[in-house]
Amino acid sequence: MSEDKKINEFLYFALRNKKLRIGLFIVLFFLILTFIGPMLAQNDPFDYVNPGGAEPPSSEYLFGTTFFGQDVFAQFVYGLRATFLVGLLGGGIGTLIGVLIGFTAGYRGGIVDELLNMLTNIILVIPVLAVLLIIAAYLEVRTILIECMIIGLTAWPWTARAIRAQTFSLRTREFVDLARLSGMKSSKVIFTEIAPNMMSYLVMAFILQFGGAILNAATLDFIGLGPTNAISLGLMMQVAVLWGALQLGSWWWFVPPGLAITAIVGALYVMNVGLDEVFNPKLREM
Amino acid sequence: MLELDRVSKTYKVGTFGGKDLHAVMNVSFNVGDGEVVSLIGESGSGKTTIGKMILRLLPITSGTIQFDGVDISTLEGAELKDYYRKVQGVFQDPFSSYNPIFKADRLFKILQEEFYPEIKNQEWDDKVESAMKDVGLNPNEVLNKFPHQLSGGQLQRFLIARALLLDIKFLVADEIISMLDASRRIDVLNLLADLKSLGLSILFITHDLSLGYYISERAVILYGGSVAEMGATEKIYFNPIHPYSQMLMACVPRLDQEWEEVDVDLRGKQFEHTGGCIYFERCPIAGNKCLDEPPLIEIEEDHFVACWKDFEENA
Amino acid sequence: MSLQVEHLTVYYQTLRGDVQALEDATFTIEDGEIMGLAGESGCGKTTLGHSLIRLVPPMRYVRGKVKIDSEELPIWGMEEMNPFRFKKISIIPQYAMNAMNPTRKIGKMTEELLESRKVSFSDTLPELKRRLDMVELTHDVMNMYPIELSGGMKQRMVMVLSTLMDPTLLIADEITSALDVSTQKAVAEMLVEFRNRECCNSVMLITHDLSILYQIADTIMVMYAGQLSEKAATHTMIHSPRHPYTKLLISSLPKVGVKYAEKRLKGIPGSPPLLLDPPIGCRFRERCPVAFDKCLDVPPFLEIEKDHLVACWKEFERDA
Numbered sequence: 040m041s042e043d044k045k046i047n048e049f050l051y052f053a054l055r056n057k058k059l060r061i062g063l064f065i066v067l068f069f070l071i072l073t074f075i076g077p078m079l080a081q082n083d084p085f086d087y088v089n090p091g092g093a094e095p096p097s098s099e100y101l102f103g104t105t106f107f108g109q110d111v112f113a114q115f116v117y118g119l120r121a122t123f124l125v126g127l128l129g130g131g132i133g134t135l136i137g138v139l140i141g142f143t144a145g146y147r148g149g150i151v152d153e154l155l156n157m158l159t160n161i162i163l164v165i166p167v168l169a170v171l172l173i174i175a176a177y178l179e180v181r182t183i184l185i186e187c188m189i190i191g192l193t194a195w196p197w198t199a200r201a202i203r204a205q206t207f208s209l210r211t212r213e214f215v216d217l218a219r220l221s222g223m224k225s226s227k228v229i230f231t232e233i234a235p236n237m238m239s240y241l242v243m244a245f246i247l248q249f250g251g252a253i254l255n256a257a258t259l260d261f262i263g264l265g266p267t268n269a270i271s272l273g274l275m276m277q278v279a280v281l282w283g284a285l286q287l288g289s290w291w292w293f294v295p296p297g298l299a300i301t302a303i304v305g306a307l308y309v310m311n312v313g314l315d316e317v318f319n320p321k322l323r324e325m
Numbered sequence: 326m327l328e329l330d331r332v333s334k335t336y337k338v339g340t341f342g343g344k345d346l347h348a349v350m351n352v353s354f355n356v357g358d359g360e361v362v363s364l365i366g367e368s369g370s371g372k373t374t375i376g377k378m379i380l381r382l383l384p385i386t387s388g389t390i391q392f393d394g395v396d397i398s399t400l401e402g403a404e405l406k407d408y409y410r411k412v413q414g415v416f417q418d419p420f421s422s423y424n425p426i427f428k429a430d431r432l433f434k435i436l437q438e439e440f441y442p443e444i445k446n447q448e449w450d451d452k453v454e455s456a457m458k459d460v461g462l463n464p465n466e467v468l469n470k471f472p473h474q475l476s477g478g479q480l481q482r483f484l485i486a487r488a489l490l491l492d493i494k495f496l497v498a499d500e501i502i503s504m505l506d507a508s509r510r511i512d513v514l515n516l517l518a519d520l521k522s523l524g525l526s527i528l529f530i531t532h533d534l535s536l537g538y539y540i541s542e543r544a545v546i547l548y549g550g551s552v553a554e555m556g557a558t559e560k561i562y563f564n565p566i567h568p569y570s571q572m573l574m575a576c577v578p579r580l581d582q583e584w585e586e587v588d589v590d591l592r593g594k595q596f597e598h599t600g601g602c603i604y605f606e607r608c609p610i611a612g613n614k615c616l617d618e619p620p621l622i623e624i625e626e627d628h629f630v631a632c633w634k635d636f637e638e639n640a
Numbered sequence: 641m642s643l644q645v646e647h648l649t650v651y652y653q654t655l656r657g658d659v660q661a662l663e664d665a666t667f668t669i670e671d672g673e674i675m676g677l678a679g680e681s682g683c684g685k686t687t688l689g690h691s692l693i694r695l696v697p698p699m700r701y702v703r704g705k706v707k708i709d710s711e712e713l714p715i716w717g718m719e720e721m722n723p724f725r726f727k728k729i730s731i732i733p734q735y736a737m738n739a740m741n742p743t744r745k746i747g748k749m750t751e752e753l754l755e756s757r758k759v760s761f762s763d764t765l766p767e768l769k770r771r772l773d774m775v776e777l778t779h780d781v782m783n784m785y786p787i788e789l790s791g792g793m794k795q796r797m798v799m800v801l802s803t804l805m806d807p808t809l810l811i812a813d814e815i816t817s818a819l820d821v822s823t824q825k826a827v828a829e830m831l832v833e834f835r836n837r838e839c840c841n842s843v844m845l846i847t848h849d850l851s852i853l854y855q856i857a858d859t860i861m862v863m864y865a866g867q868l869s870e871k872a873a874t875h876t877m878i879h880s881p882r883h884p885y886t887k888l889l890i891s892s893l894p895k896v897g898v899k900y901a902e903k904r905l906k907g908i909p910g911s912p913p914l915l916l917d918p919p920i921g922c923r924f925r926e927r928c929p930v931a932f933d934k935c936l937d938v939p940p941f942l943e944i945e946k947d948h949l950v951a952c953w954k955e956f957e958r959d960a
Contacts, residue, residue: 149337213422216382217432217484220414222406222439232424318426367820476911506680507848511892512907518900532821535851539894539905562896576825578851580878581895584825 052317059313065306069299073123076116084114084270093289103291106282114270115295121183121271122253122300125190129252132191134245137198142237144199145206146229156203163196168258175264183266190255198244205240209233239318243311250307257300272296326526327379327495328355332388334374334550348374349550350603351388353621356495361517361527363537363558365573366547372530373417375547376497379528380414381405392495410440413488417500419480423472429480430468432487440491456486460516478509485516496520499530514540534577538562543627546570549603552621556628566630569604602633610634641710642842643669643692643809648704650691658700659915661687663866665704666941667949669809674835674843676853676874679863682912686734688863689811689846691715693731708808726757730807730840734814737794740786746797747782753801764804771800774837775830792823799830803839810840816852828856850893854878859947862886865912865923868941872948882950885924922951930954 053059082088089100089108096103102111144155174189175181209215210233218232259265260273261280279285279293334349349371356362366372377383379390381397390397392412400408416422423429433453437444444452457464460482467479475483481501488496498517502510518540521527531537537544538558545555546567554567565571578584601616602608608615614633621631624639646666652659662684669675679685687699692715695701701716708728714720733739741749750768751761769779775796786794795815803810812831816824835843845857853860854874861871862883870883881887888908898905910927913919919926921936928935934953941951944959 213416213418214424216377216380216414216416217422218435219382220380220409221435222409223435235426236424367822478911507850508680508889508892508908509911510907511894511905514894515900515904515907518904534821535894535896535898538896539898539900558899573821576821577896578821578824578828578849578855579896580851580854580890580893581897584829584855 049317053314056313056317058309059317062306062308062310062313065302066310069119069303070123072116073120076119077113080110080113080116082110082113084109084117086110093284093287093292095289096291102295103289105278105292106284106287106289111275111292111295114275115272115299118270118272118275118296119299121266121269122256122273122303124183125187125256125271126249126253126303128184128187129190129194129256130245130249132187133194133248133252134198134241136191137195137244137248138202138241140195141199141202142206145203146210146233148207148210152203155199159196159199159203162193163200165193167193171255171259172262172264175259179267181265181267183269183271186256186259186266187252190252190259194248194251194255198248201244202237202240205237206233209236239314242318243314246307246311246314250304253300253304272300326356326358326360326393327528328391329353329375329379330389330391332375332378332390333386334371334378334383335386347550349378352547352550352552353388354545354552354555356526356528359521359524359526360543361521361529361541363541363544364528364530364547365532365534365537365544367532367573369549370547371550372532372547373499374550376414376499376528376530379497380412381408382414406439410491411493412495412497413491413493414497414499415481415484415488415501417503419477419484419504420472422484423480425472427471429470429472429475429483432483433490436487436490452490453486456489457483459489460486461512462486477504478506478513481505481513482516485513489520493525495526495528497528497530500532502531502536503533510536534562534573535579546573551603552629552631553604554628554630554632555621560625560628564628566624566628566635567604567632568608568610568634602631641668642671642673642708643844644705644707644710645692646705646707648688648691648706649702650687650695650704651700651702652687653698653700654916657916660918661699661866661915662691663918664938665868667861667868667871669842669844671841672835672858674832674845674856674858675871676850676857676860677844677846677863678848678850678853678860680848680912682865682915683863684866684915685846685863686813687866689731689813689844692809692844693721693725693729693811695721726802726807727805728807729809729811730802730805731811732798732802732813732815734817736798736802736815737791737818740794740798742786744785745782746784746786746789750782750801754804757805759805768800768804771804771839774833775800791819792826795819795823795827796830799827799834803834806839806841808841809844810834810842811844811846813846814848815845816847816849824852825855828852832856850878850890862889865918866915867923867938868949868951869924870948870950870952871941876948882944882948882955883924883952884928884930884954888929922953 087108088110089104092108093106094100094104100110100112102115105111140155140159144152170193171189178185215228215232218228256265256271257273260271261277263277265271265274275296276293284292330353331351332349333347333351336346336348338344338346352375364372364375374383378385385398392408397408437449441449454464462479462482467475472480502513505513514536517527529537529541541558543556544558544561546553546561548569554561554565554570561570562574565574600618602611602619605611605615612634619631619633621629622636623629624635648662648665650662652661665688677685677688691699692706695715696718706713706715713724754761754764772779772781777793777796781789781797789797816828819827831843831845834840845853847853857874859871860874860877862869864885870877870881870886877886878890881890892905892907894905908927913923913926922939925931925935932954939951939953941949942956943949944955
C-alpha cells in the first residue's frame with residue numbers, strides 16, 4: 040500500500056469520528072479566535088477605556104468592561120493567545136522530555152532504564168505546585184516563556200512512564216522479533232515497526248500535556264504567580280476575583296475566561312478519546 | 326546442520342543486576358538435515374529462550390550455536406541477513422506476531438524489500454499467492470485485511486507462508502499449534518510434516534507431548550533450563566528414564582489410556598541452580614549424590630539421560 | 641436430577657445484530673455427574689456455562705427454562721439470581737486464579753466475598769479450615785497475599801471458595817488450560833475429589849481439551865457453532881462417537897504413539913460458520929461429509945441409545 044493511500048484511509052476514519060470532529064471544532068474555534076480576535080478588538084487589553092468602570096456587555100464592549108474600565112473582550116482574545124502558547128510550548132516541552140526519557144528507558148532497558156526510572160520517580164514525588172511556587176516567586180520578572188518552561192519541566196514524568204510502558208511492551212512483541220528475522224536493521228525496526236505504533240500515543244500524550252499545561256498555567260496565574268507582563272485567561276480570573284467581581288456580580292469578567300479554559304481542555308480530552316478510536320483499527324468498526 | 330554446544334543464558338535480576346537467573350544451562354543437542362526435533366518443556370523450562378537464541382534474537386551468555394559449521398554469534402550485517410534467508414521462526418501467539426496497525430500482508434512486502442528487491446512486484450505477488458495456496462489459504466479471502474479481521478489459524482498459516490517464501494532450511498516453530506483449535510491443529514502439523522519431507526529441518530518447541538510424538542524423530546526434554554533426557558522419540562516416550570520425564574509422561578492426559586496413579590508434587594517450582602541436579606527439590610528418588618550436577622550420558626544408542634540414580638543402577 | 645435445561649437460547653447483542661451463540665439447548669446433568677462440555681472456541685460452550693449463573697449484557701436471554709434441583713432458576717434476572725448464585729450454582733471462572741485482588745490477604749478477600757453473599761464469615765470458618773486441610777493447603781494461606789501462592793495453590797484456593805456453600809452445580813471454565821501438565825493433573829483430580837466428598841453435587845467442566853475430559857469426566861457433551869451435537873458417557877463418546885463432527889474431531893487428535901509417517905491424521909476441512917448469520921438447519925452441514933437434503937432442517941437432540949444423545953439426521957435414519 041502506498042503512503043498516500045494510508046494517509047487517506049487515516050483521514051477518512053478521522054473525519055468520520057464524531058468525538059474527534061466535535062473536539063476539533065471547539066479547539067479550532069478558539070484557535071481562530073486568537074488570530075482574528077485581536078483584529079476585532081478595538082482596544083488594547085491594558086488600556087482603561089471605559090471611565091465608567093465595570094459595565095455589563097453592550098454593543099460597544101462585547102464582553103463588558105472590568106472594574107478599572109478595561110475591555111474584557113480585548114483581554115479575553117489576547118489571554119486566549121497566551122493560553123494556547125502555554126499549551127503548545129509547555130505541553131510541547133513536557134511531551135518531548137517525557138517521550139525521550141520514556142522511550143530510551145523502555146527500549147534500552149537494564150541499567151539505563153533503572154536510572155531514568157529513578158529520576159522519573161523522584162520528579163514524580165516532588166510536590167510540583169510547591170516547586171512552581173518557589174521558582175515563580177523567586178523570579179522578579181516572569182514572562183510567558185518562563186512559565187512554559189516551568190510547566191514543561193515538571194509535567195513530563197507521567198508521559199515518560201506511559202511511553203516507557205508502551206515501548207517496553209512493543210519491544211517484546213513478537214512482530215518486532217519477526218521484523219528482525221526479516222533482516223531489518225535496528226534503526227529501521229524502531230522507525231518502521233515501533234514508532235508507527237507510538238504515533239497515536241505521542242499525539243495523545245501531547246494532547247493531554249497540552250490540556251494539563253493550560254490548567255497548570257491557569258492555576259499559577261490564579262494564585263498570582265503568572266506572567267507579570269502579559270495577560271492570560273488565568274490572570275483575568277485572578278484579577279477579577281481579587282477585585283471582588285464575584286461579590287459585585289460582574290459575571291462577564293470571570294465567566295468567559297473560565298468557560299474558555301473548561302471548553303478547550305474538555306474538547307482536548309474528547310479529541311483524545313476520538314483519536315484513540317481512529318488509531319486503533321480494532322475500535323474503528325464499532 | 327544445527328549444533329548447540331553447552332549453551333547457557335543468564336539474566337541479571339534484582340536491583341542493579343545483583344542476582345543471576347539461569348534461564349538455560351549447558352544445553353547441547355543437534356538437529357540434522359531434514360530432521361524434526363521436539364523441544365519439550367513446561368513453562369519456565371527455557372525452551373522459548375533456546376529458540377530465540379538460535380534465531381539470534383537473544384545473545385548467548387556462554388557456549389556456541391553452529392549452523393552448517395559456522396558460529397552464528399559471529400554473524401553481522403549481510404552475513405546475518407544471509408542466515409535469516411536460511412533460518413526462520415514462527416512464534417506461539419499469531420496475534421502478537423503482527424503489527425496491529427498495518428494490514429497482515431505487509432509481512433510479505435517487508436520480505437520482498439529486505440531480501441528480494443530485485444524481483445518485480447508482479448512476479449512477487451504471484452510468488453506470494455502460490456505460497457498462500459501451499460499453506461491452504463485462499464488469497465482472495467485473506468489479503469488486504471487487518472490482523473484482527475483474520476483468525477488465529479489464518480494468521481499462523483500466513484507466518485508459515487512467509488517462511489516458505491524464503492526457501493529456508495531450518496524452522497524454529499515455537500508452540501505454533503497451541504493457540505489453534507483442535508480441528509485446525511492437525512492441518513498445520515501435517516503442513517510441517519510435508520515441509521520436512523521436502524528437506525526442511527524443524528525445531529518443534531511444545532509443551533504438548535502428543536503433538537511432539539506425531540511429528541518428530543527425536544525429542545529433548547528440558548527442565549529448569551537443563552536437558553533432563555533426550556534421544557529418539559520412541560525411546561523417550563515409551564522408556565523414559567529420568568524421574569521428571571516419567572512424571573511428565575504419567576501426567577499427560579491421553580485419549581487412549583487413563584491416568585496412572587502418580588503422586589504429583591504441587592509445591593511451586595523453584596529453579597535454583599545450587600550446583601546440584603536441578604530436579605533435586607521435586608525428585609522422589611533423590612539421594613546425596615544428586616547434590617552434584619549429573620552429566621548427560623548416553624545409556625543406549627541415541628538415548629541420553631542426566632540422572633545419577635540411573636547411572637548407579639547400571640553401574 | 642441436578643440440572644435440567646430446556647430449549648435454552650442465548651444471543652449476544654452486537655451493533656451488527658444478534659450473534660446466535662447458543663441455540664435451543666436441551667440436556668440434563670444427573671446427581672453426582674461430572675459433565676465435560678467440549679468444543680472449539682466460539683462454539684458457545686462458555687456462553688452456556690456463563691448464562692446459567694450470570695446472564696449479563698451483551699448476553700441476551702431469548703427463551704428456555706433452567707431447573708436446578710427441580711426448582712426453576714430465574715437466569716433472566718440479575719437480581720432474582722442472587723439467592724442462587726454461589727449457594728446453588730457456583731462458578732470457577734477461567735482466569736479466577738489471576739483475578740484475585742493483589743492487595744488483599746486471602747482471608748480478608750474470603751470474608752468480603754462471604755459477606756457480599758450475606759453469609760457469616762465466622763460461622764463458616766471451621767468448615768473453610770476443614771476444606772483447606774482437604775486440599776492440603778495450610779491455614780496460613782489466610783494471612784497470605786495472592787502473590788505468595790503458586791499457581792497450583794491459587795487454583796486450589798479458588799476451588800475451595802467456589803464450593804464453600806456446597807453448590808448443587810459447579811461450573812468450571814477452562815480451569816486446567818493455563819497450567820503445566822503436572823499441575824493440570826492435580827487440579828483435575830481435585831475436582832473429582834470435591835465431587836466425591838460432596839462439596840458439590842455435580843460439575844460442568846468446560847474445556848477445549850478432550851483428553852482431560854477422558855481422564856475425569858463421567859459424560860461429555862460436544863457443541864458445534866452454538867448447537868448441541870452429542871452427549872454420551874465418556875468412554876462411548878471417545879471410542880464410538882455417532883455425530884459426524886465428533887467423529888472427525890476425535891480422529892483428528894494426535895495421540896502418543898501415532899506418527900504422521902505411519903498414520904497421517906486428517907483435519908476437518910472448512911471452518912465454523914459465523915454465528916451472526918448462521919446457516920439454516922444443522923450448522924455443521926457445510927463441512928459434513930454425510931450431509932443430505934434433510935439437514936436443511938435443524939436436527940433434534942435425541943436419545944438414540946440409553947444416555948447417548950445425538951443431533952444428526954443421518955444417525956436417526958440409520959437407527960430407524
